[in-house]
Amino acid sequence: MRTAQKDLDQRHQEILQILEKNGEIRSESFARERGISIMTVRRDLQQLEERGLLRRIHGGAVPAESAYASGEFPADVMKCREAISRYAAFFVKDGDRLFINGSRTALNLLKYLQDKTVTVFTNNGWAISEEFPPGVSLRLIGGEIHNRILVGDRTMRTILDLHAEKTFIGCAAVYDDGEFSYSIPTEIGINEAMIGRTSEHLYILADHTKLQFSEARDEVYGSCSYDRPLTLITDNKVNPKIVENLLRYGMEIIQVPVE
Numbered sequence: 001m002r003t004a005q006k007d008l009d010q011r012h013q014e015i016l017q018i019l020e021k022n023g024e025i026r027s028e029s030f031a032r033e034r035g036i037s038i039m040t041v042r043r044d045l046q047q048l049e050e051r052g053l054l055r056r057i058h059g060g061a062v063p064a065e066s067a068y069a070s071g072e073f074p075a076d077v078m079k080c081r082e083a084i085s086r087y088a089a090f091f092v093k094d095g096d097r098l099f100i101n102g103s104r105t106a107l108n109l110l111k112y113l114q115d116k117t118v119t120v121f122t123n124n125g126w127a128i129s130e131e132f133p134p135g136v137s138l139r140l141i142g143g144e145i146h147n148r149i150l151v152g153d154r155t156m157r158t159i160l161d162l163h164a165e166k167t168f169i170g171c172a173a174v175y176d177d178g179e180f181s182y183s184i185p186t187e188i189g190i191n192e193a194m195i196g197r198t199s200e201h202l203y204i205l206a207d208h209t210k211l212q213f214s215e216a217r218d219e220v221y222g223s224c225s226y227d228r229p230l231t232l233i234t235d236n237k238v239n240p241k242i243v244e245n246l247l248r249y250g251m252e253i254i255q256v257p258v259e
Contacts, residue, residue, distance in 0.1 A: 011044055019054060019063050026060040055147055056183055058172045058210060080207040080235040080258050085109040087256045088168060088205055088233050092118060096165045099194035100124060102149035102187060103170020105205045110136050121162050123150035123190060151186045159193040167198040170205050174232065176245035177214040180204065181223040188224050195226065202230040208238040
């Protein structure tokens with residue numbers, strides 16, 4: 001037992017050292033280099049996230065501070081996400097009521113609504129530290145805070161008393177079999193509640209790095225599919241084969257041009 005605990009502590013220390021040095025860690029690489037299973041690495045990352053020492057992302061983890069704020073994501077990925085946010089703003093009309101989930105890319109579209117008056121309902125805790133145009137009326141949905149996202153029964157009850165014309169959400173991954181993955185499994189129910197209270201359209205925002213073949217599915221994350229029309233807004237760097245496969249599921253896919 002002591003040996004097992006010692007091995008666990010050593011792995012956790014190595015993970016934190018890699019994060020400090022490189023700004024991120026990839027689960028598959030760490031598992032391969034250490035000769036351990038990918039599930040062991042995922043459990044390690046989950047335990048460290050629960051202690052507030054890192055933040056899991058699809059395929060690995062980054063330091064606990066926001067990847068957006070501290071620039072852990074590559075510049076080309078950030079450029080794609082910015083372009084997606086900007087494009088998504090075109091679908092918002094003056095007077096719209098919107099649901100936005102914990103996605104930073106979805107939240108970011110609000111800064112492009114300079115000439116519109118909208119009401120936004122969100123469980124995205126990052127909204128507190130952001131500044132938006134004067135026409136954006138932001139209403140934070142209460143609940144329990146988990147990695148800057150509000151979840152729990154109170155969040156669900158509040159959403160069920162609201163309604164919106166459009167919903168904009170992000171995700172951890174989009175698989176080519178039509179499944180959407182989320183880093184916080186309980187957020188699946190919250191997203192579905194938002195979608196169920198949406199009268200017009202659902203938009204899912206995901207850059208090309210999040211569009212994956214189903215063989216890469218991360219079983220630690222929760223996943224689901226949606227049985228209503230939706231528009232997936234991504235960028236033009238996505239694998240064409242993944243787009244081809246997703247189109248079979250009836251979703252509209254917009255590839256925003258990014259140089």
